Amino acid sequence: MKYLDEYRDPVLARRLLAELRTVATSPWAIMEVCGGQTHTLVRQGIDELLPAGIRMIHGPGCPVCVTPLETIDKAVAIAARPDVVFTSYGDMLRVPGTSGDLLGVKARGGDVRVVYTPLDAVRIARENPERQVVFFAVGFETTAPANAMAVLHAAETGLRNFSVLVSHVLVPPAMTAILDAPDNQVQAFLAAGHVCAVMGWTEYEPIAARYRVPIVITGFEPLDLLEGIVLAVRQLETGRATVENQYVRAVRRAGNTAAQDVVRRVFRVTERTWRGIGPIPASGLALTAEFAGFDAESRFATDGVRTAEHPDCIAGRILRGTAVPTDCAAYGTRCTPRTPLGAPMVSAEGTCAAFHHAGRRQSTVEAAR
Amino acid sequence: MTTIDPARTTCPVPATETERVLLGHGSGGQLMAELLSEVVTAQLGEPGPLEDAALVGVGDTDLVFSTDGFVVTPRFFPGGDIGSLAVYGTVNDLAMRGARPVALALAYLLEEGLPLAELREITASVARAAHECGVRVVTGDTKVVGRGAADGCYLTTTGIGVRLRGAFPSATRGEPGDIVLLSGPIGAHGTAIMSAREGLGFESEIRSDSRPLHGLVAAMITAGGPDVHALRDPTRGGLASALNELAEASGVTVEIDEIGLPVPPQVASACELLGLDPLHVANEGCLVAFVAASSADAVLAAMRNHPAGRQAQAIGVVGEAGGLAKVTARTLVGSTRVVDMLVGEQLPRIC
Numbered sequence: 001m002k003y004l005d006e007y008r009d010p011v012l013a014r015r016l017l018a019e020l021r022t023v024a025t026s027p028w029a030i031m032e033v034c035g036g037q038t039h040t041l042v043r044q045g046i047d048e049l050l051p052a053g054i055r056m057i058h059g060p061g062c063p064v065c066v067t068p069l070e071t072i073d074k075a076v077a078i079a080a081r082p083d084v085v086f087t088s089y090g091d092m093l094r095v096p097g098t099s100g101d102l103l104g105v106k107a108r109g110g111d112v113r114v115v116y117t118p119l120d121a122v123r124i125a126r127e128n129p130e131r132q133v134v135f136f137a138v139g140f141e142t143t144a145p146a147n148a149m150a151v152l153h154a155a156e157t158g159l160r161n162f163s164v165l166v167s168h169v170l171v172p173p174a175m176t177a178i179l180d181a182p183d184n185q186v187q188a189f190l191a192a193g194h195v196c197a198v199m200g201w202t203e204y205e206p207i208a209a210r211y212r213v214p215i216v217i218t219g220f221e222p223l224d225l226l227e228g229i230v231l232a233v234r235q236l237e238t239g240r241a242t243v244e245n246q247y248v249r250a251v252r253r254a255g256n257t258a259a260q261d262v263v264r265r266v267f268r269v270t271e272r273t274w275r276g277i278g279p280i281p282a283s284g285l286a287l288t289a290e291f292a293g294f295d296a297e298s299r300f301a302t303d304g305v306r307t308a309e310h311p312d313c314i315a316g317r318i319l320r321g322t323a324v325p326t327d328c329a330a331y332g333t334r335c336t337p338r339t340p341l342g343a344p345m346v347s348a349e350g351t352c353a354a355f356h357h358a359g360r361r362q363s364t365v366e367a368a369r
Numbered sequence: 370m371t372t373i374d375p376a377r378t379t380c381p382v383p384a385t386e387t388e389r390v391l392l393g394h395g396s397g398g399q400l401m402a403e404l405l406s407e408v409v410t411a412q413l414g415e416p417g418p419l420e421d422a423a424l425v426g427v428g429d430t431d432l433v434f435s436t437d438g439f440v441v442t443p444r445f446f447p448g449g450d451i452g453s454l455a456v457y458g459t460v461n462d463l464a465m466r467g468a469r470p471v472a473l474a475l476a477y478l479l480e481e482g483l484p485l486a487e488l489r490e491i492t493a494s495v496a497r498a499a500h501e502c503g504v505r506v507v508t509g510d511t512k513v514v515g516r517g518a519a520d521g522c523y524l525t526t527t528g529i530g531v532r533l534r535g536a537f538p539s540a541t542r543g544e545p546g547d548i549v550l551l552s553g554p555i556g557a558h559g560t561a562i563m564s565a566r567e568g569l570g571f572e573s574e575i576r577s578d579s580r581p582l583h584g585l586v587a588a589m590i591t592a593g594g595p596d597v598h599a600l601r602d603p604t605r606g607g608l609a610s611a612l613n614e615l616a617e618a619s620g621v622t623v624e625i626d627e628i629g630l631p632v633p634p635q636v637a638s639a640c641e642l643l644g645l646d647p648l649h650v651a652n653e654g655c656l657v658a659f660v661a662a663s664s665a666d667a668v669l670a671a672m673r674n675h676p677a678g679r680q681a682q683a684i685g686v687v688g689e690a691g692g693l694a695k696v697t698a699r700t701l702v703g704s705t706r707v708v709d710m711l712v713g714e715q716l717p718r719i720c
Contacts, residue, residue, distance in 0.1 A: 010628060010701040017702065045704020091644075107389040116643075222702060338399055359694045359707020 007221030016226035027053030034192035035062030042354040057321035058351040063139040065343040066274040072097035074302040087121040088136035118150035125162035137164040145259035148266035163296040173283035188232040190218040193247035200255025219247040276316035315342035325352040397605025398711030421465040431532035433468035448577030452494030459528040464583035467536025475509040478523040535594040542598040543619030547687035548665035556636035559650035578654030585677040592671035596664035609648040616695035625685030627698040
């Protein structure tokens with residue numbers, strides 16, 4: 001299949017692994033930012049075949065995982081309203097909030113629908129003028145343009161029964177927050193290819209320079225990741241720290257400027273709380289004043305929502321890359337994809353779920369050590 | 370500089386819905402297995418390993434007995450419709466116990482307002498499919514419920530078959546050393562339904578693989594007899610769930626080779642787009658078999674000689690129980706991963 005098979009060639013994969021073994025002479029810790037990359041690494045077992053000393057740290061790039069509990073609780077409260085059709089991408093439905101998840105709301109009679117594009121939510125709003133249609137606008141820079149388009153579309157057609165619950169987050173501020181943390185172990189990044197397809201990489205250049213950290217924009221197929229790791233290790237071994245583009249088939253330095261324009265028109269940069277990490281300044285998107293009328297949070301009073309966190313799960317450390325799922329006492333026992341304690345166990349791109357789906361168990365990891 | 374507050378690095382109390390039926394309970398994965406053991410078999414008695422169909426001895430004859438409900442939406446989809454699916458589904462469940470299908474009972478559950486033209490079309494499809502399979506629809510039932518109490522038309526088929534001579538396939542008979550045979554490409558039915566249902570507007574035409582498999586099974590039994598140890602058609606929950614169920618019931622492990630798995634390019638593309646694993650996607654026209662190594666070549670040749678098994682291939686081997694998981698796959702980089710059952714509903718991912 002064009003654009004897939006050629007990035008899954010087993011012979012080339014083994015060749016890249018061999019190349020990595022000759023290039024790597026010192027131990028290095030590299031963070032793959034995006035959950036999609038974590039999924040490929042773990043599913044293919046790439047991280048287990050890396051030369052001794054090369055360690056992959058799994059980053060916070062799963063939008064489902066970092067959406068704050070408070071926002072999930074607001075979504076659950078809004079979705080439970082009888083006048084609301086609540087629309088969302090599929091994997092937000094199972095993220096546990098304080099008092100349940102969106103699938104539970106659906107089972108109890110709430111009108112919760114999976115959509116594949118926010119424009120479907122706009123269509124549902126147009127077809128159901130007597131209902132309030134809310135779209136759960138989550139994700140990184142990747143999903144922001146389409147979500148912005150949906151708001152623009154609703155505004156242009158005068159749709160009064162459409163609104164968005166916004167919890168957009170931005171990658172670069174999360175990377176600097178990780179680098180600034182006192183217990184940071186990350187020495188190089190594989191940046192998220194799809195985010196860069198939209199945003200380009202100019203905003204990563206100051207990070208690479210200031211923190212002396214190599215940043216390799218990397219795709220999501222097995223060969224992409226192996227090549228990204230080789231490029232990062234080459235930089236680390238030679239003391240370079242620049243932004244390099246492995247994902248040349250999708251990413252240009254300037255990114256997709258038309259998409260950026262739409263995002264800038266509809267959204268403004270704001271502080272956001274990241275689940276498991278905490279508030280990070282200028283790390284998210286909120287609606288601009290012009291489009292504030294489409295904000296579901298102000299349309300539906302959600303102030304009464306009380307959120308409660310529980311001390312057991314170590315999702316925060318996992319999202320910052322200072323722990324792996326198998327370090328968690330609850331992993332695989334009290335916390336499974338069936339009964340997730342935390343968001344990283346829910347989304348296929350969550351680190352805990354990626355580990356669990358690939359059958360990583362405490363005992364396997366110990367045996368490997 | 371941003372500081373990270375360790376007090377915020379926590380996770381919530383689990384609040385997963387446990388007291389209501391969820392859609393995921395019907396997805397053929399772990400949730401359904403829990404529902405069956407906690408609610409159904411807990412009260413109806415443990416029927417032994419869960420097979421696609423039951424053997425019922427009557428005099429000298431072994432009857433095979435199975436029932437299945439059909440709620441597919443949309444009712445007409447590329448490659449089939451609810452009528453033919455209801456026939457093939459039960460015929461295939463009978464075939465997985467080595468049976469020649471003999472007769473079907475058909476129950477309609479109809480919603481007030483369903484166009485009669487549609488009901489005629491569905492019934493014509495039932496008739497065509499039954500004729501094709503050589504079974505007769507001999508009894509049935511019709512119920513109508515008020516508008517909104519059902520979604521158009523549901524069908525239930527119950528089938529009786531007679532066990533073929535020399536056929537002893539059972540989910541429990543897999544043995545270490547068996548070869549795992551797959552009759553054809555996977556993932557077509559689930560992706561065809563999903564693209565029709567969600568209106569994804571794929572340019573490509575993915576057609577359901579819905580078809581009867583009893584002829585293929587008969588050919589396999591002729592070639593391998595009792596060496597055909599276990600058969601399953603990987604419907605809901607996909608190949609991953611079928612392999613896990615067989616491994617569980619037989620007390621063995623299975624290792625498959627992911628590189629060689631037959632996933633049609635269009636199915637692979639759709640799965641990439643939707644964030645689905647082809648191993649978890651439903652099929653309606655292929656089967657997976659555990660066959661003794663000594664007969665595997667002959668059975669595979671017989672499968673390839675049958676129209677429903679032209680693309681049959683060996684995909685793995687059965688191993689001793691123990692180890693970390695029931696089903697594992699060799700990945701393309703040469704690593705190994707666990708192939709787990711689907712947990713609940715398939716949820717398409719965000720990006």
